[in-house]
Amino acid sequence: MISCSSEYDPNEKPEVCPPGxxxxxTQVLDYMPAVGQLTNTMPEYEEGDTQETMNQKVLKAIGHNKKGMISLGGYGGYVTVGFDHTIENKDGLCDFRVLGNAFYSAANPNPDAPIGGSSEPGIIMVAYDKNGNKQPDADEWYEIAGSAHRNPSGEAWYTLAQNAGNDVHLYKGYEITYYRPEKVPTTPEEKEKYIRWEDNQGNSGYKVMNQFYSQPYFPQWVNADKLTFKGTCLPQNGIDESGQGNYFVLYKFQYGYADNAMNTETEAAIDIDWAVDAQGNPAHLPGVDFIKIYTGINQENGWIGECSTEISGVEDLHLLKEEIRSLY
Incomplete structure (x- = not known):
């Protein structure tokens, strides 16, 4: 990697990146989806694939501006990517954009509802390679604090979700474990209780196998009997607006997440200045070399399945010469 900055200084800005x-x-360091209806299909798992070959498939799909698509599965599933330079943190501007496949409802049965449709937010982590070892170390990661991090009740759909019985809490230090199923289900009853999960909030349930995808939902290159993911868990944004289980709307958060706003919208852009440490203090990073994105909500939404973040790329807005003022 070409580093655009040398040693970490909170007041230092990276140098202009070299031509080219x-x-x-330009690299995928790790890909581990949680269980989900698109796991093992985006990208496709083939017998004999390893973690390394799956990482390469992800790079082939979303690296180098290919704009393919990968799924992160249910809560916690993640991808970690890198670049050939440091994405600069410019004062007052958004610095990068994570591409997803969010779109908005054209026929919401609730005419007074806020913007929503298919917003499946992924939480974004960023790392600046302050020691120059060309890898993200544990003490270099910071979380982009989006709108719900700062004030969940400020989301336009918060009261609607609360009235619908959704869990609207923001959980820091959330942890969930998925257990490998004994077999692929064949009966409707087995499909309803396909993959068991438990979290550290005293909740448990099942990831359902739906009618559209019948491949294994547990990542097949993983030999372990269970998968555990940790992070921040966002309020549940999916609501059955039909009241009959046939029209689910996943509402948009204000800002700060992947696969939340449409790629063409200002709200899809990310300001590195939103990065905070574990105590919520601003990180003051001069730029970022690595980005990790993980699915931020644990929720089943009827026939459309689990909330799962999809990613098709990341763009350095400064190298693209796009000037987007930071909203917050």
Whole structure:
């Protein structure tokens, strides 16, 4: 990697990147989806695939501006990517954009509802390679604090979700474990209780196998009997607006998440200045070299399945010469 800065200084800005730097993902360090209806299909798992070959498939799909698509599965599933330069943190501007496949409802039965449709927010982590070892170390990661991090009740749909019985809490230090199923289900009863999960909030349930996807939902290159993910868990944004289980709307958070706003919208852009440490203090990073995105909500939404973040790329807005003022 070409580093655009040397040693970490909170007041230092990275140098201008050398000619030839690309605005796009150039490496995939790790990919581990949680269980989900698109796991093992985006990208496709083939017998004999390993963690390394799956990482390469992800790079082929979303690296170098290919704009393919990968799924992170249910809560916690993640991808970690890198670049050939440091994405600079410019004062007052958004610095990068994570591409997803969010879209909005064209026929919401609730005419007074806020913007929503298919917003499946992924939480974004960023790391600045302050020691120059070309890898993200544990003490270099910071979380982008989006709108719900700062004030969940400020989301336009918060009261609607609360009235619908959703869990609207923001959980820091959330942890969930998925257990490998004994077999692929064949009966409706087995499909309803396909993959068991438990979290550290005293909740448990099942990931359902739906009518559209019948491949294994547990990542097949993983040999372990269970998968555990940790992080921040966002309020549940999916609501059955039909009241009959046939029209689910996943509402948009104000800002700060992947696969939440449409790619063409200002709200899809991310300001590195939103990065905070574990105590919520601003990180004051001069730029970022690595980005990790993980599915931020644990929720089943009827026939459309679990909330799962999808990613098709990351773009350095400065190298693309896009000037987007930071909203917050």
């Amino acid at each position: 730097s690309t605005p796009y993902i």
